Amino acid sequence: MKTLPGKELAAAIRAQTQTEAAAGPQPRLAVVVATADEASLWYVRSIAKAAAGVGIACDLVDLGPGATLDQIGETLARLSADANVHAVMLQTPLPEGSSAQEPAGAIDPRKDVDGANPLSLGRLAAGLPAFPPATAAAVMALLDHYEVELEGRRTVVVGRSTVVGKPLAHLLLDRNATVTVCHSRTRDLASVTSTADVLIAAAGRAGLIGAAHVAPGAVVIDVGTNPTEGGGLTGDVASDEVAGVAGALTPVPGGVGPVTTALLLRHTARAANLP
Numbered sequence: 001m002k003t004l005p006g007k008e009l010a011a012a013i014r015a016q017t018q019t020e021a022a023a024g025p026q027p028r029l030a031v032v033v034a035t036a037d038e039a040s041l042w043y044v045r046s047i048a049k050a051a052a053g054v055g056i057a058c059d060l061v062d063l064g065p066g067a068t069l070d071q072i073g074e075t076l077a078r079l080s081a082d083a084n085v086h087a088v089m090l091q092t093p094l095p096e097g098s099s100a101q102e103p104a105g106a107i108d109p110r111k112d113v114d115g116a117n118p119l120s121l122g123r124l125a126a127g128l129p130a131f132p133p134a135t136a137a138a139v140m141a142l143l144d145h146y147e148v149e150l151e152g153r154r155t156v157v158v159g160r161s162t163v164v165g166k167p168l169a170h171l172l173l174d175r176n177a178t179v180t181v182c183h184s185r186t187r188d189l190a191s192v193t194s195t196a197d198v199l200i201a202a203a204g205r206a207g208l209i210g211a212a213h214v215a216p217g218a219v220v221i222d223v224g225t226n227p228t229e230g231g232g233l234t235g236d237v238a239s240d241e242v243a244g245v246a247g248a249l250t251p252v253p254g255g256v257g258p259v260t261t262a263l264l265l266r267h268t269a270r271a272a273n274l275p
């Protein structure tokens with residue numbers, strides 16, 4: 001089985017982004033945080049670090065886990081109206097499991113570099129220009145980088161979130177893949193996933209995808225970033241088991257994650273250079 005790492009691709013995207021960022025006024029990304037979620041805060045720190053590395057300014061706007069949806073929406077609207085800010089992102093999860101969809105409607109679609117405004121998802125579905133969520137874009141970037149054929153092939157996405165599963169289904173359809181979306185209520189998950197030429201695991205459940213879920217030779221993309229007890233990270237795919245069946249598998253860590261961060265910065269540089 002082949003391993004499909006994301007680190008080199010991420011480095012190449014960052015290098016290109018650095019060039020794009022240097023072409024005009026310095027791009028500025030504002031990241032709004034209203035959570036105490038550890039994984040989310042780790043991601044925010046890694047965005048800030050990577051942004052500094054490619055010449056992008058990054059402002060953290062921390063509203064604290066007690067912020068109301070109104071406060072979040074007002075902050076996103078204020079940043080969207082600020083001509084010095086080119087890109088606006090709202091970290092999820094929000095407090096008390098509130099949906100980010102409602103306040104994210106306040107992000108100017110031209111600055112919506114993580115595709116969080118429902119308008120961005122609608123534009124994506126309609127085939128109009130929009131920034132897809134960075135994670136969904138990272139899956140496509142990895143498939144393209146490793147030259148995985150999509151046209152006419154069976155792709156199965158496990159997970160229907162607005163950040164990954166739903167936008168990814170549109171991106172795959174756009175490439176003429178045959179797309180099936182599974183989720184927590186899918187009956188006999190393995191019977192569906194084992195038909196996939198390309199299987200994308202984005203359910204957020206550690207080890208959900210085992211050997212019985214995978215067709216021999218399938219390409220498996222693991223989007224899961226589940227925290228482990230030891231403070232590490234593990235995917236949705238039981239990799240030791242699946243390695244014996246799949247043709248190729250992205251690792252966690254070192255797969256989709258680094259590409260996600262790099263693409264968020266690429267989107268930021270492009271938002272800054274929009275006419």
Ligand SMILES: Nc1nc(=O)c2c([nH]1)NC[C@@H]1CN(c3ccc(C(=O)N[C@@H](CCC(=O)O)C(=O)O)cc3)C=[N+]21
Nearest residue numbers: 039040043090091092135225233253254255257258260
């Ligand atoms: N609006 C929004 N968009 C997101 O895309 C989003 C979010 N909110 N909230 C939090 C989650 C989490 N997430 C990760 C991204 C990269 C890595 C990543 O690069 N991880 C490293 C390793 C980390 C380690 O080893 O601890 C890797 O996979 O190699 C992880 C997690 C994006 N998220």
